[in-house]
Amino acid sequence: MSVTIVSEPHEEGMHPTLPQLVKAASVIGESCTVIIPGGNGADEASKIQGVGKVIKLNGACFSVFDSSTWSAAISGLVDGTVLMATTPVGRELSASIAAGLGRSVVQDVTSIAPGIKVERPAYSGKAVESISVSGDAVITIRPNAIESAESGGSADVSTVDSGEDLRIAVLEAIAKAGERLDVSEADIIISGGRGLGDRSNFEKLESVADSLGAAVGASRAVVDEWGLPHSMQVGQTGKTVTPSLYIAVGISGAIQHLAGMRSSRYILAINKDPEAPIFGVADYGIVAQWEDALPILHEAIKSLP
Amino acid sequence: MKVAVLIKQVPDTTARISIAGGSVDEGSISKWTISPYDEYALEAALKLQSESGAKVVAITLGPQRSSKSLIDAAAVGADELIHVLYEGSSGSLSLQGALAAAVRKSEADIVLAGKQAADTNSGSTAPGVAQMLGLPCVGLVSEVKAVDGNFVATRSTSSGMERVSVNGPCVFAFDKGDEELRRPNVRGIMMAKKKPIESLSPADLGVSMEDGGVNVESVGYPPEKPAGQTFQGAASASEVVTKLREEANVI
Numbered sequence: 410m411s412v413t414i415v416s417e418p419h420e421e422g423m424h425p426t427l428p429q430l431v432k433a434a435s436v437i438g439e440s441c442t443v444i445i446p447g448g449n450g451a452d453e454a455s456k457i458q459g460v461g462k463v464i465k466l467n468g469a470c471f472s473v474f475d476s477s478t479w480s481a482a483i484s485g486l487v488d489g490t491v492l493m494a495t496t497p498v499g500r501e502l503s504a505s506i507a508a509g510l511g512r513s514v515v516q517d518v519t520s521i522a523p524g525i526k527v528e529r530p531a532y533s534g535k536a537v538e539s540i541s542v543s544g545d546a547v548i549t550i551r552p553n554a555i556e557s558a559e560s561g562g563s564a565d566v567s568t569v570d571s572g573e574d575l576r577i578a579v580l581e582a583i584a585k586a587g588e589r590l591d592v593s594e595a596d597i598i599i600s601g602g603r604g605l606g607d608r609s610n611f612e613k614l615e616s617v618a619d620s621l622g623a624a625v626g627a628s629r630a631v632v633d634e635w636g637l638p639h640s641m642q643v644g645q646t647g648k649t650v651t652p653s654l655y656i657a658v659g660i661s662g663a664i665q666h667l668a669g670m671r672s673s674r675y676i677l678a679i680n681k682d683p684e685a686p687i688f689g690v691a692d693y694g695i696v697a698q699w700e701d702a703l704p705i706l707h708e709a710i711k712s713l714p
Numbered sequence: 715m716k717v718a719v720l721i722k723q724v725p726d727t728t729a730r731i732s733i734a735g736g737s738v739d740e741g742s743i744s745k746w747t748i749s750p751y752d753e754y755a756l757e758a759a760l761k762l763q764s765e766s767g768a769k770v771v772a773i774t775l776g777p778q779r780s781s782k783s784l785i786d787a788a789a790v791g792a793d794e795l796i797h798v799l800y801e802g803s804s805g806s807l808s809l810q811g812a813l814a815a816a817v818r819k820s821e822a823d824i825v826l827a828g829k830q831a832a833d834t835n836s837g838s839t840a841p842g843v844a845q846m847l848g849l850p851c852v853g854l855v856s857e858v859k860a861v862d863g864n865f866v867a868t869r870s871t872s873s874g875m876e877r878v879s880v881n882g883p884c885v886f887a888f889d890k891g892d893e894e895l896r897r898p899n900v901r902g903i904m905m906a907k908k909k910p911i912e913s914l915s916p917a918d919l920g921v922s923m924e925d926g927g928v929n930v931e932s933v934g935y936p937p938e939k940p941a942g943q944t945f946q947g948a949a950s951a952s953e954v955v956t957k958l959r960e961e962a963n964v965i
Contacts (some may be wrong), residue, residue: 442940456827473878474871478839478849497872501832501853501887504806504838508845513928530834530936535731536738537936544927575848580866583875591872597965621798621965639856639890640870645832646750646890654964664726673961676942677954688917691914692942692962693954701948709955710965 411489412438415506416445416454417498418471423450426494426550428457428557428690433492433521435459435558444486446479447471448568455564463564468571473500480505482571489643495549495591496577507547514547515540519554519672533668534546534644553674581714589615592643595624597654600643600670601664602628604659604680608635614658617707626650626670628660644669659699662687679703715860717759718822720813720843721787723780724749724833733826735830736932751828755888757895758858759826766860769793771820775812777801781911788906789898795911796820807923810842816920817847823884826863829853840887850884851940856891896929944947 411433416427427450434441439460443454448465455463464486470478484506491506493499495517522568525537525542544550567714592598599621601614611625618625626643643650645665647650655673660666662678662685670676671690678691679702688694725731726745731738748756762768774780775798784795798816817825825844829835835961837853844851856875858867865880870889898906916923945954958965 446936475850476853477844480845497870499852501841501851502836502842504836505839505845505851508807508842509809511807513807513925514836514838515806515928516834516838516840531933532725532731532738533727533835535938536733536933538930539932539934541929541931542927543929545925576884578853578881579876580879581877582871582873583868583877584873594872632868639892642890649835654962656959671939675958676963677958681949688942688944690939693795693957694868694942694944695948695950695954696944696946697948697950702951705948706951706955709952713959713965 410438412441412492413487414441414443414492415483415502415561416443417494417496418445418447418449423453424494426496426552427454429458429552430492430494430550431459431553431558433555436521437490437523437525442488444545451566455566456562458559458562460562460564463566463567465568466571467568468573470571470573470575471589473575473577473579475575476501476505478573478575479529480509482573484509486569489567490545491547493547493549493705495551499549503547503549506698512546514548515542518548518550518675520553521548529589533665535668551651551672553653554672590624590652592624592626594640596652597621597623598624598626598643598650598652599656599658600628600660601631601658602660603630604661605631608637611637613703617703617710620707628663628666657691658703660687661685662690673685715762715766715768716820716822717762717768717770718825719752719756719759719770719772719792719837720827720850721752721756721772721775721783722784722828722831723747723773723774724750724831724940727832733933733935736934738933744777746782749828749831749833750784750888751830751888753895754891754893755826756787756790756792756826757887758888760896762860765943767943771796771822772819774796774798775809775816775947776801784911785906785909786862786898788909789846789902790896791902791936795909797821797911797913797918798916799913800842802915802923803930804923805818805843805925805928806838808921808923810839810918812916812919812923813839814843814846815921818842819919823883825849827887829883829887829889840885847885849943850880851887852880852884853887854889855886856889858886858898900911
């Protein structure tokens with residue numbers, strides 16, 4: 410079976426989810442073609458084991474995300490099942506490609522087996538759907554849900570030029586306040602909730618985040634009540650995140666919050682209430698006042714060799 | 715100008731989801747609501763109504779019970795209501811095809827929708843409908859304005875926010891914005907009950923709901939996570955850091 414991966418452009422070269430998509434492709438097909446809109450990171454992509462061919466798709470249109478234009482540029486190059494990562498760009502582009510090709514799309518798959526059989530969470534993680542896919546579909550795979558393919562490949566890299574015209578014009582880019590990493594990009598996230606007592610205490614989380622290279626997230630309650638940016642919100646009406654480590658400080662764990670972070674690889678929760686639902690999903694739970702535990706945690710992190 | 719808002723009725727996000735015999739037991743769901751992101755789309759449509767004199771047509775696809783979400787939309791100000799009545803389940807392709815046909819029938823100029831529904835959590839509908847209508851799509855939008863024949867939207871990106879402009883008809887998929895959602899008043903609720911709902915079957919729209927390919931074989935509960943390790947007292951934080959390094963290998 411043929412598999413085509415569309416690898417999302419990434420500022421620093423290859424998108425970090427690509428080795429996971431190659432691994433998924435190897436489960437359902439023999440070797441895969443990787444299409445990289447904009448072409449960034451093609452050489453790195455060609456060295457992943459299991460990649461048969463890399464297509465650098467060049468064109469002026471890849472300077473701005475425009476799903477209808479990008480799907481027009483990509484669709485003609487697609488062969489067989491299409492895999493993408495479940496990122497904001499991946500969700501939109503995959504649906505656009507699928508509808509353009511007259512196919513169904515299955516989003517946010519967390520496991521994939523030959524057949525093709527996939528599983529995906531629904532109802533914000535309250536249920537899991539088992540789905541069988543026949544024929545060529547478009548499937549997006551949740552970041553960090555599947556292990557990465559090894560390196561050691563040597564695929565050919567070719568270039569295709571696209572002359573598609575953008576239909577969306579950027580008038581103004583409004584940079585994020587500060588240089589802080591976005592929660593949807595981070596491998597470690599430290600989040601705060603109402604238990605922090607006051608917005609100013611987020612500075613203490615930021616300080617720990619700086620020591621870990623982490624992003625800072627927040628629960629819906631504090632985003633709404635303390636006026637924090639919505640981009641920080643983790644949960645049902647915020648972002649769904651799957652970092653390697655999620656640290657929840659003063660977050661009780663409302664079901665909407667758990668929906669956004671329960672698939673993190675490891676979860677550390679600090680809460681004074683031993684009955685807090687967050688402990689139900691935590692791998693490590695510290696029952697303590699956060700004011701006491703956070704400084705000790707921070708010191709221990711700083712003194713790691 | 716006419717604005718179509720795509721609305722989906724979903725279980726309230728706080729509702730318990732019971733599963734019986736490999737599927738969700740809908741009878742056990744205590745409360746149904748408009749999917750949260752669709753509410754932001756509706757709010758933005760109502761802003762275009764008050765600022766630019768747009769007519770707002772609310773469109774839903776689903777079983778009989780979902781007409782309640784249209785009445786709720788009318789209660790806050792939607793002018794026209796279209797219900798694509800379909801009791802079955804469907805793949806993304808036929809669902810998008812039916813919604814695109816309903817939008818065409820409504821003669822709307824632009825389409826607003828939530829970025830994803832709170833039940834399927836997929837996020838395929840808005841870009842798929844855009845593709846079927848031959849329109850561009852702008853996702854993760856928090857605001858849209860009509861400016862000199864163009865539409866100017868604010869969308870979030872991985873590096874911040876962008877103000878983008880689209881010349882002509884477009885589909886906008888809404889994220890949660892800063893807007894306060896309006897609540898219906900008594901008069902609105904009374905008027906909404908009298909508002910006619912145009913009820914259409916997929917056949918009326920000339921679309922088939924058969925698209926095969928993707929088959930949900932069963933729905934189950936997520937696997938229970940094995941119990942974690944619990945530590946008492948703040949002093950344990952340094953031991954936990956050691957475990958994060960040596961056991962979990964994540965820092």
